[in-house]
Amino acid sequence: MRSGAAVLTGRTVVLGVGGGIAAYKAVEVLRGLSKLGAEVVPLVTDAATHFVGRATFSALCPEPVRASLWDGPEPVPHTALGRRADLLLVAPCTADLLAKLAHGHADDLLTATALATRAPLLLAPAMHSEMWEHPAVGANVATLKSRGTSLVGPGTGPLAAGDSGVGRMAEPDEIVDAAVSLLYDAPAPSEPPAPSGLVAAPSGALAGMAVLVSAGGTREPIDRVRFIGNRSSGRQGHAVAAEAASRGARVVLVTSSALPAPDEVEVVKVETAQEMAEEIGKRAGEANLIVMAAAVADFRPRARLEHKMDRSRGPVGLELEPTEDILASLSAARRPGQVLVGFAAEVGSDLARAAEKLERKGADLLVVNDVSEPDAGFDVPTNTVTILSRRGVAAKVGPVSKEQVARTVLDVSTSLLAT
Template sequence: MRPPRCSVRATRPTSDEIRVTTSSAPLAGKTIVLGVCGGIAAYKAVEVCRRLVDLGAHVAPVMTDGAERFVGRTTFSALASQPVQTSLWDEESPIPHTRLGQGADLVLVAPATARLVSAYAHGLSHDLLTNVLIATRAPVVVCPAMHTEMWEHQAVQANVRTLRERGVHVVDPEDGRLAGGDSGKGRLAAPDAIVAEVLSVLGRRDLADVHVVVSAGGTREPIDAVRVIANRSSGKQGYAVAEEARRRGARVTLVTTVDRPAPIGVETVCVETAAQMKTALDRLAESADVVVMAAAVADFRPVSCATGKIKKAGGVPEIVLEPTPDILAGLGAAKRPGQILVGFAAETGDLVAQAQSKLERKNLDLVVANDVSQPGVGFQHDTNAVTFVRPGGELESHPLSDKRDIARALLDIVVGLRA
């Protein structure tokens, strides 16, 4: 079976009356010193800076002399939270390195050249950035970028090992096209990967070493070689849960029908039909501590699938349906003591009663219920409004919010259940 494809385009609500609650600023209140070294990849640090600010961080940029040969300081001063600093001598503070180092919640160096890696590993302090690195007790994330031969050199690798042994977080460079026109390992990691590492380091670690399995997307049941029975699920909520669980330190496996990049650090299993999803989830649930069933699984499938395309000339075909396996009920029946099982209920009416019924019938620990008939809720949207239903009739409602906020609230409850 080929990897799943999704041709459905996400749509946004257009009504001005829809109120969306947004608090997706996981770095709010955090001060990040962003060190930029002199390499061609310095231009990527501009995007990293912008994303960190968007996530709520106060970004204090520090550029080396070499960095200014590639990117102007005005760019970072405009995008960051304060003007660029470059010198030990020309700043307002008489001791800028200690002020920056002591005030930082995290120091990020992207890109980090071979020279910077060497200086940091050996405790050298020849400029403002290296002084900050030595003067801070905050966690440090270093993102090396250099040519392949330099990255693979024994001295560079020894320096990187030294930094890792000291607790420095190193985001390895990627394979790809390099500045010289050739290809190899050494290209600065993508901004997504760098920001994900920052979020992981600064975020909550209340799911460390927990295996979380998440399903996402809508299954597709083939009618013939061309047509399928499908639904409108985009998988966005499941992906948001997987990403948030990974940030909290979990080992995450995402079972998905959606052809989109997985969150950084998340293992993916691609499926298409309900039967394929059941096989994957039954296997993974055996070792999972938490299973979040966010996928929209088809309730029915054709009894038989035509081997070729059904032609219009043959008249209206008769398609006989049969029930698909109830994946969630099977997981509930096989649930181990201590395992947390979360289901979703996409309804168009009688929301709480339907969710409570599903909770009891399928032996679940939590149901996330949403009324998909409401504007901006559920399928294809970036937003959701949900009611969390727990055993005993306990309810917790969340107004229309970014799906990342819903994911955080969901996992907050899961952490509480595990405790």
Template sequence: MGKPKVVLGVSGGIAAYKACELLRRLTESGHDVRVVPTAASLNFVGEATWAALSGNPASTEVWETVHEVPHVRIGQSADLVVVAPATADLLAKAAHGLADDLLTNTLLTARCPVVFAPAMHTEMWEHPATQENVATLRRRGALVIEPAVGRLTGKDTGKGRLPDPEEIFEVCRQVLRRGVAAPDLAGRHVVISAGGTREPLDPVRFLGNRSSGKQGYALARTAVARGARVTLIAANTALADPAGVDVVRVGTAVQLREAVLKAAPDADVVVMAAAVADFRPAEYAGGKIKKKDGEDPAPVALVRNPDVLAEISADRAREGQVVVGFAAETDDVLDNGRAKLRRKGCDLLVVNEVGEARTFGSEENEAIILSSDGSEIPVPYGPKEALAEAIWDQVTQRYTPRRA
């Protein structure tokens, strides 16, 4: 097999320069990339730059190299088309089937997955016209990534920033791996918790755990690639925000519970992948606890934290909501997992063995997905993304159609 063929469309926004980094990641990972910029985008990055970085000619007009019929051939031969940045104007043209340049012609002829990474001012993104255009594209099977929140042009800040190119690349990689498979989470809202909570003991100390959040972030990235709207509740992680994800940052178990309960009413699926502390100190010391010569420290009294997984499983925020839990065990893994599934009342429980040098912080994982119907699906050792895909495969078999 040859290299996967990717068309990188670039429309006329200030974020066009960031597409150079996306192009670099695509080419360095072994993809054959053809850049198709709009005429407006060349005001930000020139044609010569795209040709030099991709190793392929970059053209904007349907009338160039007419003997090759580029406006048809480019889209027909592509394995993926990604438009980054996608301006409001480009989204409107794509939604209405306009074809006044090479990129919009390519979008009409492409029969491969299409990914749009929007970038524009907040007011433009939130305008009803843009939202209707996005809904139209999603309904037709295109993957439109939610823009990031952050600094825009000038002094403006808000939603509309192009996601990090590395994270857009991750979405592209996931979509290419799935091929022409339909985005089976399209129209679904999923809430995912990730990371590990920290329970303060004094201003400088806390009770915590070794969770890095990588499995929860893998779940978020794969859900985006499958078309979902994702809310990621991140507890004390040091990872880059996944593209297309609304990130809510929390610290403690109580804060995580509040965030989950706030997001859950609109969610089709809730996945509790975070390592939530079972206990917290009964008292918080307002000043640093001092070490005193000749004296042993006073015992630290603990109280139970709320059991968020059991709570949301028992009181579903909406009919047909699927709840997924995680069980990190160090011994009697399956027996403890089965008992936890019964106790928590969730639909699926992902059970894995953990330890000081096992799973936490790793790029790999292995687990058994236990179901409330009694089935047990082993997922062999491999990338955490593979486990995430296996979890979503099980989830999509269980949710019910949304009511209008």
């Protein structure tokens, strides 16, 4: 038997919170899932915010709280969240939500996400006994169960306003256990997709697509042994390539990093900015999505010395010339429908500067990481990023693993490919 942590680590649980008195207990559910390693995305309905403020969820998890179809971080939030979810859990699930879910309504972010996902649905109903025992509610529950929806609870016990009876939401621990057992049989993110359409489809969202990724820091030779380099490890780009492959894409990774090749990814090794530009340029035409995660040098020595520089010659000057701006060249040559994503390492979180860069380079998205943060940027396993689209901030995550950043980058990119 795998532990809860083994089952939930790396899994994304979208936690829908309805407008019931038990909404405050959703906070404990979030903590329980997070403790076991799940990436929890809180998604509150309008009514839920009468019971618990968004700030409470924000303070407890790195994901922005989602609340609306219209002003969230993703351009098309319901499909982005639906594809990203390994599980959609609703706790508390009110009588109103049971009705909407049973009948396929989609007039808010939670119900629209429920229709736009192939992830399993787990509901924790909570309401007064009279509501729970109403035939309309019973019929909605029967409809949902007939479609394979899982329920945890409700139990019997104290209810709101001093009442007692059936309708009490299951305890947070029970809800977390139910999430673990529902995901127990689903494949872990690193495992191949199962043949069942139910859980495998989100990971196949890039099937038929060609994705080109760059990674690592380039090395610009000074002489036979010395070079100008940077601290980029290549982990972020490798994680993007691995994630794109796991979602079914044909992936080419042009990398200067010594990290191992991700499974199912064609790797092209390069060293300099010029080689990177050439190899990327050769393959760009075929790509539906290009993610430029490499830290390409901005300058290179104008001349490469044939021999090793000799210290006894005293001080020497190094003349530098700018390298090719690969992102700008790709943008100038891109074909219709191709999505272009750049990365920008910034010191400090000056988004105005980054927005100007996005515009100037002509990319669709710019993944901005603040390399002055201790848990972000070069040579660390975690990252903190803001993803800018032409319409503003599309997503903010971190500090989270570079694998999680890769998932978010691909979620946002995929939503652009789809529109």
